[in-house]
Amino acid sequence: MTPAWRRSLLSHRTLHLPSLLLWVVVACAGASWLTVARLQQLQAAFETDARIVHRLLSQRVVQHDAIMATLALLQPAAAAGDNSTSPLPRLTSVYPQILAVLQRTAQRDWPDALQAELATAEATSRRTGHAAMAGLNLAAGRYYLVLAGVPASYALYIDLRTTTPADEWPMDITTSPVRVTLERGGDAFVVQPGRGDLGSGIRTYDFHKLLAAPSQPLDVVARRSVGPPELPWWGMLGWCLLTAALWAAGRALWRQRVARQRAEELLRLGQVARLNTLGELAAGMAHELNQPLTALLSSTQAAQRLLADDPPDLDTAQTAMARAVEQARRASTVVGRLRRLVERPDLAGQAQPLALPAAVHDALHLLEPELTQRGVVPNIAIATDLPTALAEPVALQQIVHNLLMNALQALEQVPPAERQLHITMVRADAGHVTLSVRDHGPGIPPEARQHLFEPFYTTRTGGLGLGLTLCESLAQAMGAQLTLAPEAPVPTQAQRGAEFVLTLPTAPPTNDR
Numbered sequence: 001m002t003p004a005w006r007r008s009l010l011s012h013r014t015l016h017l018p019s020l021l022l023w024v025v026v027a028c029a030g031a032s033w034l035t036v037a038r039l040q041q042l043q044a045a046f047e048t049d050a051r052i053v054h055r056l057l058s059q060r061v062v063q064h065d066a067i068m069a070t071l072a073l074l075q076p077a078a079a080a081g082d083n084s085t086s087p088l089p090r091l092t093s094v095y096p097q098i099l100a101v102l103q104r105t106a107q108r109d110w111p112d113a114l115q116a117e118l119a120t121a122e123a124t125s126r127r128t129g130h131a132a133m134a135g136l137n138l139a140a141g142r143y144y145l146v147l148a149g150v151p152a153s154y155a156l157y158i159d160l161r162t163t164t165p166a167d168e169w170p171m172d173i174t175t176s177p178v179r180v181t182l183e184r185g186g187d188a189f190v191v192q193p194g195r196g197d198l199g200s201g202i203r204t205y206d207f208h209k210l211l212a213a214p215s216q217p218l219d220v221v222a223r224r225s226v227g228p229p230e231l232p233w234w235g236m237l238g239w240c241l242l243t244a245a246l247w248a249a250g251r252a253l254w255r256q257r258v259a260r261q262r263a264e265e266l267l268r269l270g271q272v273a274r275l276n277t278l279g280e281l282a283a284g285m286a287h288e289l290n291q292p293l294t295a296l297l298s299s300t301q302a303a304q305r306l307l308a309d310d311p312p313d314l315d316t317a318q319t320a321m322a323r324a325v326e327q328a329r330r331a332s333t334v335v336g337r338l339r340r341l342v343e344r345p346d347l348a349g350q351a352q353p354l355a356l357p358a359a360v361h362d363a364l365h366l367l368e369p370e371l372t373q374r375g376v377v378p379n380i381a382i383a384t385d386l387p388t389a390l391a392e393p394v395a396l397q398q399i400v401h402n403l404l405m406n407a408l409q410a411l412e413q414v415p416p417a418e419r420q421l422h423i424t425m426v427r428a429d430a431g432h433v434t435l436s437v438r439d440h441g442p443g444i445p446p447e448a449r450q451h452l453f454e455p456f457y458t459t460r461t462g463g464l465g466l467g468l469t470l471c472e473s474l475a476q477a478m479g480a481q482l483t484l485a486p487e488a489p490v491p492t493q494a495q496r497g498a499e500f501v502l503t504l505p506t507a508p509p510t511n512d513r
Contacts, residue, residue, distance in 0.1 A: 019254075023247040030243065031236040038232045042224075043205050046178060050207035050222040052170040053180055057191075057220060058212035060097070060163045064156060065215055067091065067098070068131050068147040071154045091156075099142070100157040110155070114144070121146035122153050131215035138187035145215060160189050177225070182211075182218040194224065201225030265366055351478050353388045353507035354396060356425050356435060363400040370408050375416050383426040389433050389504040395474040396504075399482065402471050403437040403500050410441030410498065420497075431506055436485070438499035443487070452484055480504045 091101050102118070104110050110118040114135060121134035126148035134144040134155070141160035147153065160182065164173075171178055171192065179194025207222035364371070364378060371378070389396075404421075411419040420440035428434045444452065453472045468482075475482040485499035 019247065019251060023243055027240045027243045030239040034232045034235045034239060038230070038235075039203050039226060042226055042230065043203075046205045046222070046224045047207065049170045049178060050180075050209075050220075053191075053222060054207075054209050054211070054220045056165050056168055057163065057182070060165065061211050061213040061216045061218070063095075064098075064145050064158060065131055065213055067095065067156065068145065068154060068215075071101075072147060072149045097159050097162040098156050099159050102144075102155040102157070103152050104155075105152045114155075118144060118146055118155055121155075122148045125153075128214075133216055136184065136187075138182065138184060138189040141189045143216075160191075164191055177227075179223045181221045183221050184218050188221070195227075201227045202231070262366055262368070265362075350392045351390045352393070354391050354393060356386065356389045356433060356504070357382055359391075359393075359396050359400055360423060360425070360435070363397060363404055366401065367404055367408070370405070374408055374411060374419060376408065376411060376419050376421050378421045378423055380423045381425070385427060386425055387427060387433060388507040390507040391480065391504050392474075392478045395478050399471045399474055399502060400435070400437075402467050403502070406467065406500075407437055407439035407441070407498075410439045413442050414440065427506075428503055432503050433506055435502040435504070436499055437502075438485075439497045441497045443496050444484070444498045446487070449484060449487070453482075475502060 091098050102110065102114075104118070104122070109115065110122075117134040121132040121144065124132040125146050131145050131147040134146050136143040138160075142158065143160075144155045144157055146155045166173070173192045176192060177195045178192060179190070180192035181188040181190050183189075203226045205222075205224045205226075207220070209220050211218050211220060360380070407421055411421065418440060422436070422438045422440075424434075424436040424438075426434055426436075453468050472482045481503045483501050483503070485501050
């Protein structure tokens with residue numbers, strides 16, 4: 001036996017699981033797409049702001065080089081020491097980022113505290129031909145910019161805190177999540193603090209680029225972390241709700257379609273059952289009427305013979321008897337014609353190879369609402385070497401349907417926790433297969449077992465007593481046999497109920513060449 005068939009039936013009852021998984025996949029895919037789109041949008045905005053920051057800061061530091069070049073052009077006046085016309089005192093008021101301007105001439109040297117650093121930077125500037133940095137203190141945001149010249153050299157004391165152009169800055173310095181720093185040699189000056197949880201978010205973006213001034217090689221570093229609150233949660237929720245609504249609508253349409261197909265199949269099966277039941281009823285009536293009609297015919301013929309010995313004045317009675325005989329024969333002819341009309345055709349000639357598990361599967365599908373209503377999960381066992389059966393499709397379907405329905409009606413009489421339905425399909429012998437349907441209901445009384453297949457005999461209130469008779473007739477008509485399995489001598493609690501066994505011939509093997 002294999003449990004695969006049972007798993008397939010259970011999966012049929014939970015057919016919505018694949019569609020539910022599909023909804024989960026679609027919802028996750030849509031949410032992922034919205035997340036990726038949002039991250040790409042944030043990255044594009046970050047890179048744009050970082051490039052603007054680099055351009056603005058580069059413009060400011062390049063401005064320092066321009067100031068130094070201007071001082072070099074004005075050296076004759078500045079070197080003369082005419083403070084009234086010298087631009088040096090006025091630079092700090094025009095450019096707030098310049099805290100002081102220092103000058104070294106042949107008569108004046110650099111301040112003693114800065115002598116070594118500024119002299120080294122002056123030598124570097126004289127060698128490279130452009131200004132050089134000295135006394136860099138990025139923690140405080142200050143440094144000297146030295147330009148060597150003749151007859152005087154100059155040094156600007158620059159404050160980076162006032163370098164940031166607030167009116168052109170692309171971000172709100174106090175609330176923006178982007179951290180902007182100027183870095184060199186492991187030290188950093190914080191231009192914009194950003195958030196303190198950099199690197200701990202879902203995604204981190206980085207930007208590194210040197211300022212566009214060879215004299216002030218500071219690295220502009222921008223960093224931004226994207227946290228969970230910045231993801232498009234409302235958009236993802238809306239997408240999930242939309243796909244859930246579409247899934248629910250599709251599920252409802254699918255259930256409606258399955259219910260309609262099941263109703264159509266039950267209607268067709270009911271029509272066939274009613275026709276077959278009508279045939280059984282008519283055949284039973286014909287059988288029951290033939291006996292009184294035959295007795296009437298015999299009695300009338302006897303009376304006619306007796307009356308023939310009476311005086312001739314009984315001619316009228318003789319004529320009446322003759323008419324009665326004629327009418328009785330006519331009634332018998334009508335009944336015989338009716339019986340021939342409703343006689344079941346030979347189903348054996350219409351038999352074809354069928355997969356017995358498929359027929360059971362179709363019947364269980366039609367009875368799925370009944371199974372669910374009663375809380376019954378069928379326990380199905382199939383032999384691994386089960387051959388193909390030979391049967392008429394509609395007749396087999398009607399037999400299986402009736403047997404299962406009888407079992408479900410019997411299970412209604414026991415508590416829900418004790419309701420069990422066992423379906424077994426095995427090979428009986430070399431030429432037959434059997435289908436066993438056993439319920440765990442109250443069973444069949446011993447006095448009813450021998451009358452169970454008789455027409456109009458029933459143990460159920462309101463029953464016609466033709467269901468099992470019809471199933472037996474259908475089975476015999478297609479060369480099969482339907483029997484009631486014998487009851488155990490002393491049935492236990494686990495052996496109670498009734499078991500019906502349908503034995504079918506196997507289909508002959510096909511010769512594939």
